[in-house]
Amino acid sequence: MIPPLKRYTKNHRRWTKMNGQPMTLQEVWQAIVAKVPQMLAAVLVLVGGYLFALLLASTVRAAIRRLNLDTRFQSWLSDEAPPTPLPISNWISRGVYYIVLLFVFIAFFQVLGLTLITTPLNRFLEQLFAYLPRLLGAAILLVVAIVVARLARLVVRRVLSAVRLDERLAAEGTGAAVPATRTAADTIYWIVLVIFLPAILGALGLTGLMEPIQRMLDKILDALPNILTAVLILLIGFFVARLTLRIVTNLSASLGVNQFSDRVGLSALLGRYTLAQVLGGIAYVLILLPIFTAAMQALAFEAITEPLTNMLNRVIGALPLFLGAVLVFLAGYVIGRLASGFTTQLLTGIGFDRFIEQLGLRAPEGARRPAEWMGQIVLLVVLYFAFLQAFQIMGLDAITGILRNFLSFAGHIATGLVIFGLGIYLAQLAARAVRASGVGQSSLLAGVVRAVILVFAGAMALRQMGLANEIVILAFGLLLGAIALAAALAFGLDGREVAARELENYLARLRTSDQTEPKQ
Missing domain, CATH: 1.20.5 (Single alpha-helices involved in coiled-coils or other helix-helix interfaces)
Structure with missing residues (x-):
């Protein structure tokens, strides 16, 4: 019987027995020799267990890869083509490897008789295996969630593909990089997974994470019927509005609205859009506005929907006034174009261009003729009054007051320009009369007479315009x-x-x- 070792103290500087008696060198050697088989067995357990862990991990990895679970699991989660494989085989093989190593270390320490280390490790393994049913339950719930989510995604995709949603949106010019069918199907897929999330967390016993997520899901599920109702209203309203847009556009085009806009000059104002398209767009907006209001009311989110609903109601209430103002402006534009063309033709017929040239005001080559400029002025005047009436219809009193004040100022400017134009005409007549008299230095006298008349006419025009009357009077007196x-x-x-x-x-x-x- 080999006496057990107790301690090695600094005071005695030698090995002692359990009873405190010192051990001889031979007894120490015998004790070490007796421990050698135990240590060799522990090393064999460690090395063998390590090799077994490597072998088992590689076997599990090869089996998972042979079953192609990496790609299959990723295809369950996403519809990528081809799917990017998830490294599930590496994750599971590493988990198996470390679990086996944990058992190997426990066996190693038990062979050495180090119960101080093996006791907490055994307790940890007991807790781990006690938690294993929870892990299996959560894994089963996760698989069920993935299966249900994939079925829901498949159903949504089949339904939306049956109604050709992507083709309809592409025909409307709203095609996106990601098809709407795929977006809706993926959204349903992740919603189903989120719904299963509290059950999975509950199976794992993670109540701290489960409770806030459950409350969030309860609120979402409570609001889900309202959200679905609002989405359904928007979808129906969108398709009805698009249908109305097509009907109004085609009907207006068949009635010759576009030809009428070409004749009256509205095509230049509308740009790349035709009048039929504009009328269709107006009908589209008129239908969508109440649809948006109904969708906001269906949501029943008072903090969000109430201000939006009030805003939409104001827009709808102001819409008749706005349409009336637009019609007044369009009517003014049409009348202005007609009046502009009539004025240009009338002034051309009575020789207005020759009269302006006789005054010494010759237009550059390729520029507009004076008669055309007068036609444009008539168009601007008519548009000005159309704007004034349109703003008055919409109740914009501040802008209406500004336009009325500008009208008074513009009247003085126009009168001043007429006075100066008459002065130019009289100056030309007087200069010609002086040249025709044949007196000495007639050209010089004609220039002096012309300059004097122009100065008088300019002073009268500036005074009529009201541009710094005191300065004009002072300058004229000084002159x-x-x-x-x-x-x-x-x-x-x-x-x-x-x-x-x-x-x-x-x-x-x-x-x-x-x-x-x-x-x-």
Whole structure:
């Protein structure tokens, strides 16, 4: 019988027995030799267990890969083509490897008799295997959730494919990079998985995570009927609006609305859209607005839907006024185009372009003729009054007041331009009359007369426009004073000798008269 080792103390500096008696060197050696088989057995257990763990992990990995579970599981989760394999084989094989290693370490320490280490490890394994049914239950629920989600996704995809949703959206010009059918099917798939999530967490015993998710799902499920109702209303309203858009567009085109817009010049205003398309778009919006209101009310989210519903109701209430304003503007544009064409033709017929050229105002080559400019001015005037009436219909009093004030200012500007135009005409007539008189320096006198008339006409025009009346009056007075001063200086400097001779003659006549009076 080999006496057991107890301790090695610093005080005695030697091995002692259980009873405190010191051990001899031979007894120490015998104790070590007795432990060698136990240590060899522990090493064999460790090495053999390690090799067994490697072999079992590689076998499990090969079996999973042979069954192609990586790709299959990814295909269950997603519809990628081809699916990106998930490394499930690596995850499971590593789990098996570490679990076997844990058993190997427990056996290793038990062979060595180190119960201080094996006891907590055994307790951990007991808890792990006690939790294993929960893991299996959660795994089964996960598989069931995936199967149900895939079935739901398949049903949604088949239904939407049967109604050709993607083709209809592509025909409407709303095709996206990801088809709507696939998006809806994937959404249903993940919704089903989320619904199963609380059950999976409950099977795992994770109540701390399960409770908030369950509350969230309860709220979502409570609101789900309202959401589905709103979505259904939007879908039906969208298709009805699109159908109405087509009907109104085709009916308007068949009635010749587009040809009418070409004749009156609306095509240039509408750009790349035809009048029939615009009318169809108006009908589309008129249908969608109440549809949006009904969808918001179906949601029953008062914090969100109430302000949106109020806004939509205001828009719907203001829509008749807006449409009336648009009709007034369109009518004004049509009338303005007609009046513009009539004015251009009338002024061309009475020789307005030649009259402007006679005034010395010649248009550049390729530019618009004066008659065309007058036609555009008439169009702008008609559009101005159309805008004024449209804003008044919509109740925009501030903008209406600004336009009325601008009308008064524009009237003064137009009167001033007419006065200046008459001044140009009279200046041309006076210059021609002076040139035709044949007097000396007629060209110079004609230029002076023309300049004087233009200055007077410009001063009158600026005063009529109300552009700095004081400055205009002061400038005009200074100009007349400067002209008078220049004339006085010119006469005084150039006529000194003549004035001296006349003054001497006058004085001589006075002396002669004084001398003749005494003789009488």
